[in-house]
Amino acid sequence: MKKNRVPVREQKPEERVRNFKEVSYGYNLEEALLEADRCIQCRNPRCVGACPVAINIPKFILELRNGDIKGARDTIGEASNLPAVCGRVCPQEEQCEGSCIVGIKGEPVNIGKLERFVADWAMENRYRNTEKLPGNGRKVAVVGSGPAGLTCAGDLAKLGYDVTIFEALHEPGGVLVYGIPEFRLPKESVVREEISLLKDLGVKIETNVIVGRTVTIDSLIEEEDFEGIFIGSGAGLPMFMGIKGENANGVMSANEYLTRANLMKAFRSDYDTPISHGRKVAVVGAGNVAMDAARTAVRLGAESRIIYRRSEKEIPARAEEVHHAIEEGVIMNLLTNPVEILVDEKGFVKGMICVKMELGEPDESGRRRPVEIAGSEFVIDCDSVIMSLGTSPNPLIASTTKGIDTNRRGCIIINEENGETTLPGVFAGGDAVTGSATVILAMSAGKKAASGIHAYLEEKHS
Amino acid sequence: MYKITRKRELVENIFLMDIEARRVAKSALPGQFVIIKVDEWGERVPLTICDYDREEGTVTIVFQTLGASTKKLAALSEGDEIRDFVGPLGNPSEVVTDEKEHLLKKKIVFVAGGVGTAPVYPQVKMLKEKGIDVDVIIGTRSEKTLIMEEEFRKVAKNLYVCTDDGSYGFHGLVTDKLKELMEVDKKEYDLCIAIGPMIMMKFVSQLTKSYGLETIVSLNPIMVDGTGMCGACRVTVGDEVKFACVDGPEFNAHLINFDEAMRRQSMYKTAEGKKNIIMEQKSVHEH
Ligand SMILES: Cc1cc2nc3c(=O)[nH]c(=O)nc-3n(C[C@H](O)[C@H](O)[C@H](O)COP(=O)(O)OP(=O)(O)OC[C@H]3O[C@@H](n4cnc5c(N)ncnc54)[C@H](O)[C@@H]3O)c2cc1C
Ligand SMILES: Cc1cc2nc3c(=O)[nH]c(=O)nc-3n(C[C@H](O)[C@H](O)[C@H](O)COP(=O)(O)OP(=O)(O)OC[C@H]3O[C@@H](n4cnc5c(N)ncnc54)[C@H](O)[C@@H]3O)c2cc1C
Ligand code: SF4
Ligand code: SF4
Numbered sequence: 001m002k003k004n005r006v007p008v009r010e011q012k013p014e015e016r017v018r019n020f021k022e023v024s025y026g027y028n029l030e031e032a033l034l035e036a037d038r039c040i041q042c043r044n045p046r047c048v049g050a051c052p053v054a055i056n057i058p059k060f061i062l063e064l065r066n067g068d069i070k071g072a073r074d075t076i077g078e079a080s081n082l083p084a085v086c087g088r089v090c091p092q093e094e095q096c097e098g099s100c101i102v103g104i105k106g107e108p109v110n111i112g113k114l115e116r117f118v119a120d121w122a123m124e125n126r127y128r129n130t131e132k133l134p135g136n137g138r139k140v141a142v143v144g145s146g147p148a149g150l151t152c153a154g155d156l157a158k159l160g161y162d163v164t165i166f167e168a169l170h171e172p173g174g175v176l177v178y179g180i181p182e183f184r185l186p187k188e189s190v191v192r193e194e195i196s197l198l199k200d201l202g203v204k205i206e207t208n209v210i211v212g213r214t215v216t217i218d219s220l221i222e223e224e225d226f227e228g229i230f231i232g233s234g235a236g237l238p239m240f241m242g243i244k245g246e247n248a249n250g251v252m253s254a255n256e257y258l259t260r261a262n263l264m265k266a267f268r269s270d271y272d273t274p275i276s277h278g279r280k281v282a283v284v285g286a287g288n289v290a291m292d293a294a295r296t297a298v299r300l301g302a303e304s305r306i307i308y309r310r311s312e313k314e315i316p317a318r319a320e321e322v323h324h325a326i327e328e329g330v331i332m333n334l335l336t337n338p339v340e341i342l343v344d345e346k347g348f349v350k351g352m353i354c355v356k357m358e359l360g361e362p363d364e365s366g367r368r369r370p371v372e373i374a375g376s377e378f379v380i381d382c383d384s385v386i387m388s389l390g391t392s393p394n395p396l397i398a399s400t401t402k403g404i405d406t407n408r409r410g411c412i413i414i415n416e417e418n419g420e421t422t423l424p425g426v427f428a429g430g431d432a433v434t435g436s437a438t439v440i441l442a443m444s445a446g447k448k449a450a451s452g453i454h455a456y457l458e459e460k461h462s
Numbered sequence: 463m464y465k466i467t468r469k470r471e472l473v474e475n476i477f478l479m480d481i482e483a484r485r486v487a488k489s490a491l492p493g494q495f496v497i498i499k500v501d502e503w504g505e506r507v508p509l510t511i512c513d514y515d516r517e518e519g520t521v522t523i524v525f526q527t528l529g530a531s532t533k534k535l536a537a538l539s540e541g542d543e544i545r546d547f548v549g550p551l552g553n554p555s556e557v558v559t560d561e562k563e564h565l566l567k568k569k570i571v572f573v574a575g576g577v578g579t580a581p582v583y584p585q586v587k588m589l590k591e592k593g594i595d596v597d598v599i600i601g602t603r604s605e606k607t608l609i610m611e612e613e614f615r616k617v618a619k620n621l622y623v624c625t626d627d628g629s630y631g632f633h634g635l636v637t638d639k640l641k642e643l644m645e646v647d648k649k650e651y652d653l654c655i656a657i658g659p660m661i662m663m664k665f666v667s668q669l670t671k672s673y674g675l676e677t678i679v680s681l682n683p684i685m686v687d688g689t690g691m692c693g694a695c696r697v698t699v700g701d702e703v704k705f706a707c708v709d710g711p712e713f714n715a716h717l718i719n720f721d722e723a724m725r726r727q728s729m730y731k732t733a734e735g736k737k738n739i740i741m742e743q744k745s746v747h748e749h
């Protein structure tokens with residue numbers, strides 16, 4: 001047994017900082033087969049239990065090893081509607097790979113890259129499995145086309161439902177199209193392809209429809225005869241710090257920065273949307289979103305830094321992203337917290353006052369609480385500040401629908417068993433329920449709600 | 463795709479279009495806005511809903527050509543289609559949702575400026591239908607740039623047109639007229655609604671604050687999504703930061719930090735300027 005993984009080919013840092021093409025090339029067939037060989041086919045595979053949608057990992061790896069890539073794709077497809085996405089963006093080190101037995105004495109099997117290989121292979125070779133049950137004529141509406149909505153829609157379509165997705169933006173995909181950058185998740189070749197697979201299953205997608213404004217949950221039920229509803233509206237509302245200078249020109253949320261760059265393709269000269277040409281960009285926060293913003297800034301030609309109040313150990317972003325960010329020259333100002341944004345006479349950002357932090361006693365999250373070191377103020381030179389402090393659910397749907405309860409943080413309350421909200425027939429899942437989490441958790445919530453909706457409608461019609 | 467069913471050039475550089483968008487027409491109310499994206503490459507441009515026809519399924523927009531996106535839109539003709547049209551966004555205007563008894567007790571004056579004249583129209587029209595008479599002041603550069611005068615004559619109790627150059631109506635700014643109405647004509651208003659360029663709203667607000675006249679303005683900051691997701695549209699109202707697209711677009715004028723709002727609106731001036739140069743170069747290459 002080889003202790004180390006087959007290395008993954010990547011664009012060199014000095015090249016990739018000048019383009020928006022995908023950083024990681026993934027495995028080719030030869031490399032994938034070599035890596036697949038490292039899986040010891042555990043009888044009680046711990047990896048499967050650590051995958052939120054329980055992909056039968058040893059089975060698909062064995063099929064791949066035997067050259068049956070279509071079979072491997074079908075095995076993955078039983079559990080996941082978006083494998084080319086998950087293979088790229090799951091925090092594997094905390095999930096499947098984090099539990100892989102081979103990882104105890106060496107490096108864990110590179111499950112994510114194998115999953116990506118199988119999904120990419122199927123797309124390149126136009127292999128699509130669109131098996132589904134015959135139509136049952138029942139209409140289900142899905143609100144939001146992020147991973148939760150797409151998964152729920154796909155599962156219900158396979159069961160024979162007539163599914164329509166309503167999406168507020170002009171492109172389907174949720175965070176996959178507006179948030180996660182092209183260099184990590186290609187939009188045309190991966191996201192659009194996986195979505196077009198759903199269309200082959202008969203899922204209809206209506207963009208430019210804001211539920212709560214253009215239509216309401218009630219009008220969908222009463223006027224358009226939808227019998228079941230799934231809300232997967234995500235957690236898009238950005239938070240700000242509330243510090244002095246935060247409304248200066250040049251301070252924006254990571255959502256704004258990334259939306260301009262990804263959804264509106266502001267980095268391309270043939271698209272009309274502008275994006276600020278900051279020369280020195282400071283990104284506050286250290287999650288996936290912050291890394292994406294910092295790395296986008298690098299590609300737009302800026303000096304880019306992360307400002308994070310805890311230490312390296314607490315960084316919440318995927319390990320691969322942090323590693324890539326550092327390779328690309330992103331400066332890490334850890335144990336540092338902003339206190340004021342400095343503004344020039346024209347109202348533009350000219351710098352940021354920060355304080356140094358040290359770690360104290362653990363807080364309720366179990367992480368050591370950062371405390372300010374007195375008198376440690378210093379100024380960071382920057383002309384743009386990107387706030388990446390987390391997001392919360394948009395209140396629009398709950399506030400325009402009687403009977404859908406939310407908790408203190410604005411998250412929709414559901415029955416954990418089946419995903420049903422406090423309004424019968426209306427289900428919810430993903431970031432709208434949990435607050436910002438991960439693609440795969442949103443997908444598993446979409447799956448659970450799909451079976452919840454199926455059970456609800458079976459019962460109703462029996 | 464959304465079809466343009468009617469296009470008119472009201473005056474030079476100001477266009478009116480009816481766009482077929484059934485779902486939007488069905489739920490639109492005065493005070494709300496839409497976001498349009500002309501084609502795959504276009505920006506998302508917010509425009510106020512100026513009228514709607516629920517039967518025909520159309521929504522009316524009126525816009526001024528400023529930069530790349532509005533010029534692109536103006537270049538389209540009747541029968542052409544635009545890629546995206548989403549709405550209605552924002553909250554409906556409070557006066558149209560307020561109860562009639564409540565409104566009957568109030569003396570209302572609308573102040574409209576430039577292309578902001580168009581979105582005032584459906585509000586005045588709806589109030590007229592409810593049997594509520596209001597005064598309207600329109601401010602514009604000259605007779606040549608005045609829009610929708612005839613429409614307003616039909617629905618406003620008193621219409622006062624002001625021109626900067628004195629070529630028509632009252633010679634002066636809307637604030638001068640408003641002051642005259644209150645001081646010379648002794649009009650007693652309870653509510654002022656001002657829609658127009660940010661600078662006009664700022665000065666109307668300053669004036670009415672000194673009279674203690676409650677004033678509502680409709681803000682038009684830079685926006686991206688229009689659904690509360692990006693925070694580009696944030697404005698300071700009192701000591702709170704609000705997102706104009708979901709908390710507004712109408713706010714109590716006397717609480718708004720207009721200087722900040724105006725500064726934020728000009729954020730992309732330089733980047734936009736560059737874009738215009740790129741557009742011109744592109745057209746040179748094409749010919
Ligand atoms: C920049 C960024 C990077 C990330 N990186 C990773 C990563 O590497 N790995 C990972 O696992 N997770 C990552 N995440 C988190 C992950 O993307 C989210 O947890 C996941 O997308 C949530 O899925 P969702 O379907 O619940 O919601 P979303 O993906 O947010 O989709 C919700 C959709 O609903 C639409 N919507 C909202 N309200 C309405 C309405 N009223 N009517 C109609 N439509 C509506 C929205 O426009 C949106 O398209 C990242 C997030 C961001 C922002
Ligand atoms: C809620 C809302 C409602 C609106 N309703 C209307 C409407 O009914 N009719 C209409 O003509 N316009 C309206 N606007 C303004 C309109 O969106 C802008 O004029 C448009 O985005 C300009 O796009 P552009 O690419 O043509 O010009 P840009 O190239 O973006 O701008 C050209 C010039 O106009 C300035 N500018 C940019 N945005 C605005 C703005 N929001 N207000 C004033 N000046 C601006 C820029 O600083 C620049 O100098 C509204 C804006 C909002 C937010
Ligand atoms: S979906 Fe995510 S957690 Fe599950 S196997 Fe794939 S990469 Fe691992
Ligand atoms: S735990 Fe690792 S070795 Fe075992 S089956 Fe899963 S991937 Fe293979």
Ligand code: FES
Nearest residue numbers: 688690692693707
């Ligand atoms: S325009 Fe994005 S939050 Fe208002």
